[in-house]
Amino acid sequence: xxxxxxxxxxxxxxxxxxxxxxxxxxxxxxxxxxxxxxxxxxxxxxxxxxxxxxxxxxxxxxxxxxxxxxxxxxxxxxxxxxxxxxxxxxxxxxxxxxxxxxxxxxxxxxxxxxxxxxxxxxxxxxxxxxxxxxxxxxxxxxxxxxxxxxxxxxxxxxxxxxxxxxxxxxxxxxxxxxxxxxxxxxx
Numbered sequence: 001x002x003x004x005x006x007x008x009x010x011x012x013x014x015x016x017x018x019x020x021x022x023x024x025x026x027x028x029x030x031x032x033x034x035x036x037x038x039x040x041x042x043x044x045x046x047x048x049x050x051x052x053x054x055x056x057x058x059x060x061x062x063x064x065x066x067x068x069x070x071x072x073x074x075x076x077x078x079x080x081x082x083x084x085x086x087x088x089x090x091x092x093x094x095x096x097x098x099x100x101x102x103x104x105x106x107x108x109x110x111x112x113x114x115x116x117x118x119x120x121x122x123x124x125x126x127x128x129x130x131x132x133x134x135x136x137x138x139x140x141x142x143x144x145x146x147x148x149x150x151x152x153x154x155x156x157x158x159x160x161x162x163x164x165x166x167x168x169x170x171x172x173x174x175x176x177x178x179x180x181x182x183x184x185x186x187x
Contacts, residue, residue, distance in 0.1 A: 005182070013178045017171045024167035031160035041065045041153035045129070053106060053136070060134050065153055068136060069127035070106055072098035078119065085112040086147045093148055094119050095135065108136040111145025119144065132156070 041064055050067040054060040076097045083093035094110045108126045113119060121142055128138040131151035141147050 006185075009178075013174060017174050020167045020171035020174065024164045024171065027160045027164035027167060031158060031164065034156070034158040034160055038153045038156055038158065041156070045153060050127070051130075053100065054130065054134070055102075055104060060130070063130050064132060065151065066130055067127065068130050069125065070098070070100045070108075070136070071125050072096060072106075072108060072123035073101060074099040075121060075123045076105065078121070080113075080115065083109075083112055084149045086149055088149075089146070091115060094121070094142075094145060096121055096123070098123060106136060107134065108138060109148060110138055111141025112148045113145050117144075 044063075045065040047066060050069060051063045053068050053070040054063045076099055079095050079097070080092035081095060082090070084090060089112070091112050091114050094113055095107055096110060097105055097107050100106050108128075109131065110121060110126075126136060126138050128136050128140075129151055131137040137148060137151050
């Protein structure tokens with residue numbers, strides 16, 4: 001005796017599997033996109049000409065990993081964030097939020113220190129590489145700080161291929177579980 005497939009559960013499982021497969025394909029495309037960005041940023045890093053400090057998100061995107069400079073006319077605030085020095089030491093990056101000429105604000109990563117090291121800076125002309133999140137990573141640290149490890153496009157996370165594999169695995173798992181459930185139902 002042949003039993004019919006349960007319509008509603010079959011539709012639900014098929015829709016779930018289709019959604020998982022679509023998400024896997026989307027992650028594959030994101031992986032290609034991220035690889036293209038890394039290549040683009042690596043090429044930008046090799047350019048020797050400086051660009052004006054970006055004032056918009058679109059300008060920032062085009063300027064990442066390029067050389068730039070600005071005059072920090074007034075230090076608005078100082079903060080720290082976890083960072084690595086050129087020699088591999090773990091500590092913090094000293095970051096200043098600056099008022100810049102022509103209006104606006106910008107952040108500059110001034111160098112590496114231990115978290116407990118007191119630090120102050122009055123501002124001035126800075127130059128370096130535009131790092132992700134729109135922070136100028138100075139080429140030469142200010143007095144009293146060690147050089148930070150340079151920003152590298154290869155450090156950008158590109159785990160989309162792994163996510164694609166996970167979505168495809170989830171789809172296969174759902175299919176296997178559904179087939180096993182159907183077999184059990186028929187016995």
